[in-house]
Amino acid sequence: MTTTQTNYDLIVFGATSFVGQILTSYLAKNYGVGGDVKWAIAGRSESKLNDLKSTLGTESADLPVLIADASDETALVAMCEQTKVVISTVGPYALYGEPLIKACVATGTDYCDLTGEVQWISRMVKRYEDQAKQSGARIVHCCGFDSIPSDMGVWFLQQEAEKAFGQPCQDVRMRVKAAKGGMSGGTVASMINIAKEAGADPQLRKELANPFSICPPEHRSNVRQPSLKSAEFDKDFGVWLAPFVMGAINTRVVHRSNAMQGARYGKEFTYDEAMMTGKGTKGRLTAYGIVAALGTFFTASAIKPTRWVVEKLVPQPGEGPTPEAQEAGFYDLRFIGRTQDGKTMITKVTGDRDPGYGSTAKMLGEAGVCLAQDIKDDLPGGFWTPSSAMNGNLHERLTSKAGLTFEVLETR
Template sequence: MSSPRFHFVVYGATSFVGQILSRYLYGRHGVGGAVQWAIAGRSSAKLQELRSSLGEGAAELPILLAEASDEVALKALCDSTRVVVFTVGPYALYGSPLVKICAETGTDYCDLTGEVQWIRRMIEAHEPAARKSGARIVHCCGFDSIPSDLGVHYLQAEAQRRFGAPCTRVKLRIRKLRGGFSGGTVASLMNVMREIGEDPALRKVMADPYSIVPGGSNGKPRQPEVMFAQYDAEVGSWLAPFVMAGINTRVVQRSNALKGEAYGRDFQYDEAMMTGAGFKGRLTATGVALGLGGFVAAAAIPPSRWLLESYVVPKPGEGPTPEQQEKGSYDFRFYGRTAAGQTLKVKVTGDRDPGYGSTGKMLGEAAACLALDRPKSALAGGFWTPATALGDALIERLQLHAGLGFEVLA
């Protein structure tokens, strides 16, 4: 059997994030060098336009064509590469055939989905095939959930080094978050609300912090969750709900399970945004909580969801400008405590708009890490998380090339 031609292929390269990712990969690896990559999608004209926008040096960048629903074309694409990077959301609408083919052919896969209900369906449907073929499927390789998942991984490694024990209670407190939303992200959220409307039982899945953990919540502790404005004395700040907590906390819990409960069987984890101390901090936290709750309530009702999609939120293909992406940044603080009461604090930072400028770099390094740093002999087939599949190797790449910082504070 011949070796695949490419290290990785970006499928959906003309999507909003796909274009950001392609520009990053071109700047990082060029064309025709040691790392062989290609762009793919369904429109030859759009792919050629993207290639031309990269510059004259990209003229030889390979283009592959495949419809997202054409399993024959997807198999040919998978046969050509070690890793497929998929960037087209909503993933529940467009991603299932590709995950199926990757699992069956042994082709590694990564994406930036935050659709926990879809991840659960893919695990249930295709994990046996992935284990048999050797395909490593790694969801959530963007802002959700690399900073959270690798931040906890990094903290726990330091806890083991210092204390010889894990932190059984970890909380993420977001000190700074500057960035915007794209139409693709909003479309994914709206599709989740649409699915819940069609299947009310899905509410229970979305509310379960162990929804993608092998074995579910059996015997697991109740998880803390910031639902409204509340004060955290340890960090000296009021807190507001964090919109990405619903996926990040699930991924972190799955990492703990896949690591054999290395963080502890009674491990607890939650995420929230810091809004400051005093009355102003409380007012801000209350405003954020009410605004987020109002948006979710409106998105759950078909007429108001239509109004939001038509007149309020960005359309698919729209998002932050390059200048806005450049000015964005984030600062995550992780507070850990062992069962014996020992404490640890670490920081994870990013230098671009979190969901786009930074996500493009994170996704690019995750794909390269999976293709180049993690041979099949080092990681078996199956559905993994960023921490369990890529771990320290990805942290090193992110610090060297992607503008992320990981630092122990106390």
């Protein structure tokens, strides 16, 4: 929330990264250059940034380029002083993200990213939240597939439940009905780093098991939170379930959203996520196969002798799905919520691109523009979540520009 005169509404930091390139293409196509949204690109390599600019069309010849390295605090502060919002795509954030958070907090600059690294978010909140409150910087992590569809999906369901039932749903479950899209090397690198850190730190393993790990200390529940560890049959939807790898971050973000809204969903609110794997024997076998695959990946990633094998087999940072694969991708999420007195609502959230990149870039871009143009000074500085910071403003942008739909399917 920079109060001095700034040159830009937003700066894309790490613009030449895999998702950064998709994001800049989206911004150029939908907002142009030097129009209603004034933006710039930034990173450490001027030549790569200029190469990127040349791919964005003739209108982008005037797109400003700023040079800053993720480890150069002086350059990062100078960059932050020029803009209302910084969008960062430089991960793994646990390895490279802290200096930029520090610079944004010092300068009162708003910030959003697409991290899914809950252990890093926890560290940033503990180290910088008090200073962010003083400077006015609004820090909003998790503005990609993790965790906007989950976080805004629960927000939407609760809005509709309050209209229909006069109360929020105390228990909400999200189920991934269908999804199609490739995984990038950056996402895999972040997952490997989490496994590496957790393997070496028993205290971190304990923290990662805590569903309230990024909530304020006073926000806790006496109700045990559901957490799917193995294959399970879901009676609500009549299908088999497997753990959803993004659930570990999404559930934490949803609980922080509840906390940041004064326990609007209820003090004993429960939430979990899982993947639908189908009906009958095939669905059951698929669920157990996913459980085994996830266990093997995280175990191998946590141990040094086998980690290098994993790193050789998975996509490398900078690699990801082709533009055609992004276009062909999609996701369909279902939410079932129940009130304290047993009323039920089922809602649906869909995205029209592959989850991790095509859709994430659009969500991240709209979150940045929303922070810069829609969110007023009455939102104080601090560490927020997408729904608690941007609520209806972001919902409108997601549905009108970013290809998401939110729909009530059933009320009973």
